[in-house]
Amino acid sequence: MLVQFYNVSKKYDNGVIALNDVSLKIDRGEFLFLMGQSGAGKSTLVKLLFREELPTRGQIFVASRSIVRMRRSDIPKLRRNIGVIFQDFKLLETKTVKENIAFAMQVVGASKRDMQARIPEIIKMVGLHGREDSFPAQLSGGEQQRVGIARALANRPLVLIADEPTGNLDLETAQEIMELLYDINRLGTTVIMATHARELVKAANKRVITLDKGKVVSDTPSGECLL
Amino acid sequence: MKPANAIYFIREAAQSLSRNRVLSLATITTVAVSILILGIALLMTVNTGNIMNRLESDVQVIAFLDKNLTSGEISAVRHSIEKIDGVKSVKFVSRDEALKKLQESYSKDYDLKATIGKNPLPNTFDVKAKDPHQVAIIAAKINRINGVYKVNYGQGVVERLFQVTRWVRIVSIGFIVLLAAGAVFLIATTIRLAIFARRKEIYLMKLIGATDWFVRWPFFIEGMFMGISGSLIAVLLLALGYNSLVSRIGTVFFMPLVSDPHLLSQLYLSLIGIGALLGMIGTYISINRFLKV
Numbered sequence: 001m002l003v004q005f006y007n008v009s010k011k012y013d014n015g016v017i018a019l020n021d022v023s024l025k026i027d028r029g030e031f032l033f034l035m036g037q038s039g040a041g042k043s044t045l046v047k048l049l050f051r052e053e054l055p056t057r058g059q060i061f062v063a064s065r066s067i068v069r070m071r072r073s074d075i076p077k078l079r080r081n082i083g084v085i086f087q088d089f090k091l092l093e094t095k096t097v098k099e100n101i102a103f104a105m106q107v108v109g110a111s112k113r114d115m116q117a118r119i120p121e122i123i124k125m126v127g128l129h130g131r132e133d134s135f136p137a138q139l140s141g142g143e144q145q146r147v148g149i150a151r152a153l154a155n156r157p158l159v160l161i162a163d164e165p166t167g168n169l170d171l172e173t174a175q176e177i178m179e180l181l182y183d184i185n186r187l188g189t190t191v192i193m194a195t196h197a198r199e200l201v202k203a204a205n206k207r208v209i210t211l212d213k214g215k216v217v218s219d220t221p222s223g224e225c226l227l
Numbered sequence: 228m229k230p231a232n233a234i235y236f237i238r239e240a241a242q243s244l245s246r247n248r249v250l251s252l253a254t255i256t257t258v259a260v261s262i263l264i265l266g267i268a269l270l271m272t273v274n275t276g277n278i279m280n281r282l283e284s285d286v287q288v289i290a291f292l293d294k295n296l297t298s299g300e301i302s303a304v305r306h307s308i309e310k311i312d313g314v315k316s317v318k319f320v321s322r323d324e325a326l327k328k329l330q331e332s333y334s335k336d337y338d339l340k341a342t343i344g345k346n347p348l349p350n351t352f353d354v355k356a357k358d359p360h361q362v363a364i365i366a367a368k369i370n371r372i373n374g375v376y377k378v379n380y381g382q383g384v385v386e387r388l389f390q391v392t393r394w395v396r397i398v399s400i401g402f403i404v405l406l407a408a409g410a411v412f413l414i415a416t417t418i419r420l421a422i423f424a425r426r427k428e429i430y431l432m433k434l435i436g437a438t439d440w441f442v443r444w445p446f447f448i449e450g451m452f453m454g455i456s457g458s459l460i461a462v463l464l465l466a467l468g469y470n471s472l473v474s475r476i477g478t479v480f481f482m483p484l485v486s487d488p489h490l491l492s493q494l495y496l497s498l499i500g501i502g503a504l505l506g507m508i509g510t511y512i513s514i515n516r517f518l519k520v
Contacts, residue, residue: 050434052434052520073438076436076437076438077436078436079433079434079435079436080435080436084434090427090430090431092427092428092431094246103431103435104435106235107432107435107436107437107441107442108435108436108437109232109441151435155435155436
């Protein structure tokens with residue numbers, strides 16, 4: 001079991017209850033959608049996973065370790081096992097494609113030799129061959145998201161978390177990104193994707209957890225969702 | 228810190244400095260101005276302290292001796308005074324010397340001795356204390372020695388002087404603390420702007436799994452660099468200005484300006500150290516808020 005949530009609730013300081021008694025389990029190698037309207041609690045659940053937020057109540061385990069009781073100094077270790085991609089890509093505009101990926105490896109202290117071997121490999125995998133020296137502003141939205149994915153995968157994480165990764169992309173580009181995510185999943189990385197794009201979810205035919213007002217309202221194995 | 232990381236940190240710091248050139252220059256100028264003011268205040272304090280020390284060390288006890296003491300009795304009195312705790316020096320001034328000194332304060336045409344006939348002045352001991360604040364106690368002890376008929380240490384005036392010097396010291400220390408706090412605040416603000424411009428990068432670094440120190444180091448190097456450069460400029464200006472002041476006027480209120488090269492170089496070095504420290508404190512205050520991811 002890779003991820004376990006036990007009766008997790010999250011109430012923000014401003015009084016908003018984002019999650020209400022959520023329990024769920026995610027296996028190694030799964031591909032999972034988190035569905036729900038905006039404000040349903042998807043982003044909060046994602047933020048709890050890489051411990052950007054702490055739950056108000058309940059327990060969360062990632063790879064059998066409680067991340068609620070985790071010391072602050074152990075958080076970097078947890079995050080090195082989790083790759084994250086975002087709706088707005090969050091690329092560094094002043095760095096090239098290659099440098100954006102290198103950045104992820106530098107900050108965890110990778111050696112130069114590791115980086116020289118890994119970066120061409122990952123660029124090829126996400127299909128950005130030939131664009132290594134472009135800056136984000138010179139790339140299309142789909143290409144920028146590919147850089148985001150390359151950066152998230154650079155340190156070989158166990159889990160890839162995608163928070164609305166296709167939200168800023170047209171349908172065709174979104175489907176290309178989905179294909180890339182399936183490939184990554186096939187190579188063994190667990191993928192958790194928060195989205196409200198129903199067409200993509202239906203077409204994927206994978207496990208779907210639906211959230212509404214902070215509660216899990218359905219957990220189905222093959223592309224069905226309540227909303 | 229791994230050596231490979233150190234190179235990365237320094238490169239990152241240099242890149243950030245040149246990328247935010249205007250902001251970096253603004254910070255360096257801020258530090259330079261703050262350290263310059265701080266340096267001027269310090270030099271003023273050192274000089275005031277020097278004046279105060281000189282004023283205080285002029286304080287002494289004069290012990291007037293009975294008129295008909297033999298030389299043996301006089302040296303006995305001297306021994307007794309020297310045995311008192313806290314006495315630094317004892318100087319014998321004979322009545323003839325005293326009269327000569329008094330004569331010197333009149334014009335040459337006026338013969339004091341001819342006017343008064345016999346020398347009316349007594350023999351005295353001029354006694355200096357190790358700590359000028361102890362004169363009153365020492366004076367009282369000397370007064371009890373046989374053969375001493377009166378002591379004088381400027382009763383009343385001395386107490387006033389000590390009160391003034393104490394306040395001057397307190398006020399100058401308060402002034403310096405206030406200036407240092409102001410400098411830290413200014414540096415913290417400028418560095419906060421530099422960090423704010425890169426908050427996305429910091430957020431990403433933290434999400435990818437960078438440790439707090441990995442994120443902090445480049446900013447610390449940046450802050451330290453700005454602190455040191457700013458204080459170097461300030462020290463340069465200060466040293467040039469103060470040296471020309473010393474060579475041009477040399478004294479204030481008839482007291483020489485402090486020009487001990489050892490003391491001055493120590494003061495300048497500590498100003499540079501303070502600049503580096505202010506840069507680091509400023510960075511520390513600013514960055515922690517952005518690390519809570």
